[in-house]
Amino acid sequence: MIYLELFLSFVQIGLFSFGGGYAAMPLIQRQVVDAHGWLSMREFTDLITISQMTPGPVAINSATFVGIKIAGVPGALVATAGCILPSCIIVTVIARLYLRYRSMNMLQGVLNSLRPAVVAMIASAGISVLVSAFWGNDAVISLAGTNWSLVCIFLVSLILLQKFKWNPIVVMMLAGVLKLLAAVIGG
Amino acid sequence: MESRKKVLLKIFLSTLYLSAFTFGGGYVIVTLMKKKFVDEYHWIQEEEMLDLVAIAQSAPGAIAVNGAVVLGYKLSGMAGVLTAITATIIPPFVIISLISVCYDLFRSSFIVSQLLEGMQAGVGAVIAAVVWEMGAGIVHGKSVLSGAIMAGAFIAACVFQVNVVLIIIVCGLIGVIRSLVHGRREKR
Numbered sequence: 001m002i003y004l005e006l007f008l009s010f011v012q013i014g015l016f017s018f019g020g021g022y023a024a025m026p027l028i029q030r031q032v033v034d035a036h037g038w039l040s041m042r043e044f045t046d047l048i049t050i051s052q053m054t055p056g057p058v059a060i061n062s063a064t065f066v067g068i069k070i071a072g073v074p075g076a077l078v079a080t081a082g083c084i085l086p087s088c089i090i091v092t093v094i095a096r097l098y099l100r101y102r103s104m105n106m107l108q109g110v111l112n113s114l115r116p117a118v119v120a121m122i123a124s125a126g127i128s129v130l131v132s133a134f135w136g137n138d139a140v141i142s143l144a145g146t147n148w149s150l151v152c153i154f155l156v157s158l159i160l161l162q163k164f165k166w167n168p169i170v171v172m173m174l175a176g177v178l179k180l181l182a183a184v185i186g187g
Numbered sequence: 188m189e190s191r192k193k194v195l196l197k198i199f200l201s202t203l204y205l206s207a208f209t210f211g212g213g214y215v216i217v218t219l220m221k222k223k224f225v226d227e228y229h230w231i232q233e234e235e236m237l238d239l240v241a242i243a244q245s246a247p248g249a250i251a252v253n254g255a256v257v258l259g260y261k262l263s264g265m266a267g268v269l270t271a272i273t274a275t276i277i278p279p280f281v282i283i284s285l286i287s288v289c290y291d292l293f294r295s296s297f298i299v300s301q302l303l304e305g306m307q308a309g310v311g312a313v314i315a316a317v318v319w320e321m322g323a324g325i326v327h328g329k330s331v332l333s334g335a336i337m338a339g340a341f342i343a344a345c346v347f348q349v350n351v352v353l354i355i356i357v358c359g360l361i362g363v364i365r366s367l368v369h370g371r372r373e374k375r
Contacts, residue, residue: 014248016352024249026344026351046294049306050286052313055207056279057249064283073284080280084272087248091256092268094242099261109366110359111245112330116337117358119321121351124344126314133307150308157312162319172309179305180298 002071003078009036010063010082015090017059018111023118024059026125032066039066041132048129052172059083130154149182194263197228199274202255207278216251217243220258230262251275336361 009031017024025048032038039047051061063083067076133150135141153175160166160174205219217240225236239261243253252275259271286293293299325333336358343349 012352016247016355017249018245018247018355030351045307045310046290046303049303049310050283052306052310054279054282054286056282057251059249060252060276060279061283064280065287068284068287069290076280076284080276084248084252084276087246087252088256088268088272091242091246091248091253092260092265094246095239095257095260098238098242105370106363106366109369110362112333113336113358113362113365114355115321116325116333117340117354119318119325120337120339120341121344121354122314122321123318123341126311126318127345129307129314130311133304133311150304153305154308154312157309158315161312161316168313168316172306172313175309175312176302176304176306179308180301182305183297183301 003075005036006067006070006075006079007082010059010079011085013059013062014083015086018114018118023122024057024062026121028059028062029125029128032062038070041128045129045132049172052169149179149186153178153182191263191266195266195270198259198262198267199270202258202271202274203277206251206255206275217254220254224258224262231258235261332361332365 013024013027013031017027029044033041033044047062047065048058050065051058054061060080060083063079064076067073067079069075071078131141133154134147135145136147156178157171157175160171161168201223202220205216205223221233221236221240224230225233231239239257240254242257243250246253252272255271255275256268259267259269261267263270294303322337325337340354340358343354344351
C-alpha cells in the first residue's frame with residue numbers, strides 16, 4: 001500500500017524534525033533515500049536545491065515532489081497531509097497549554113539539549129551533499145575521481161557567504177552559473 | 188475584532204501571500220507574520236507573538252507550518268488552524284508539482300544539469316555556513332554538556348549512521364534530565 005507508506009514516512013518526518021528547514025534534511029534523506037529508495041542521492045540533492053530556490057518549507061516541498069514521483073497527485077496530497085498532521089496536533093496542543101499556563105521551562109530544557117544535536121545532524125547531511133557533489137553518486141572517494149571545479153566553486157561560495165555575507169540564494173545561483181561556464185569553457 | 192468570516196478570509200489571504208513570497212526558510216516567514224499580524228493588523232500583542240514564535244520554533248515540523256497553526260489557533264480556534272494551514276501549503280504544493288512534472292525534461296537539458304550540479308556545491312556551502320554559525324553559537328555558550336551532545340551526535344550520525352530519530356529522542360531525554368536536575372538545584 002504505497003499511499004500508506006508515503007503517509008507514514010512523512011508523518012515521521014513531520015514528527016521528528018525539530019528546528020525547521022535544514023534540520024528536516026537528514027530525516028528526509030533517511031526516509032526517502034536510505035529507507036525506501038524513492039529518490040537517488042542525486043535527485044535528493046536536486047530537491048534540496050529546488051527547495052532553496054522556491055518558497056515553502058523543505059519538508060512540504062519534499063512531500064509534494066516525492067509523492068508526485070511515486071504515486072502522482074494523490075500521492076503528493078497524502079504525503080503532504082502526513083507531513084503536517086503532527087504539526088497540527090502538537091502545535092495546537094502546546095498553543096492551548098501555553099495560552100492557559102504560559103510557562104515552559106521543561107520545554108526550554110529539552111530544546112537546549114536538542115539544539116546542539118540538530119547542528120550536528122545538519123553538518124552530517126551537509127557532508128552527504130558535498131560527497132555526492134564532489135565524487136558523484138557511487139561515492140568512491142579518491143583523489144583522481146574528484147570533481148575539482150565543484151570543489152573550487154564550493155570554496156568560492158563559502159567565502160562569499162562567510163566573509164562577504166552574500167545572500168544565500170544569490171550565491172547558489174552564482175555557483176550554478178560558474179559550473180555552466182566551466183563546462184562550456186572546459187569542453 | 189471584525190466578524191469571524193472576515194477574520195478567516197484575512198488569515199487565508201495573508202498567509203497565502205506570505206507563503207508564496209517567502210524565500211529563505213521558516214525564520215523569515217515568522218518575522219513577516221509578526222509584521223503583518225502585530226504591526227499591521229494589531230490582532231496580537233508583541234510579547235505574545237514572541238511566545239507563539241517560540242512555540243512554532245520549538246515544536247517539531249516546518250516552522251512556517253507551525254507558525255500558521257499557532258497563529259490560526261490564537262486568532263480563530265480550529266477553523267483558524269485549518270484556514271492558515273491550507274493557505275500556507277497551497278503555494279509550495281503548486282510550484283513543486285509543476286517543477287516535478289517537468290523534472291526529467293529539466294534534468295536532461297545540458298544547461299540545467301550543469302546549473303544544478305554547480306548549485307549542489309553552492310548548497311553545500313550554504314549548509315556549511317549555517318553549521319558554522321550555529322555551531323559557533325553553541326561553542327560560545329560554553330556549556331560542556333552542549334558541546335558533548337554536539338560532538339556525540341555528529342559522530343553517531345556521520346560515522347555510525349545512527350537513525351536520526353533515535354538521536355533526537357536520546358538528546359531530548361538528556362534535556363528532560365538536565366532541566367529536572369537544574370530545577371531541583373534552584374529549589375535548594
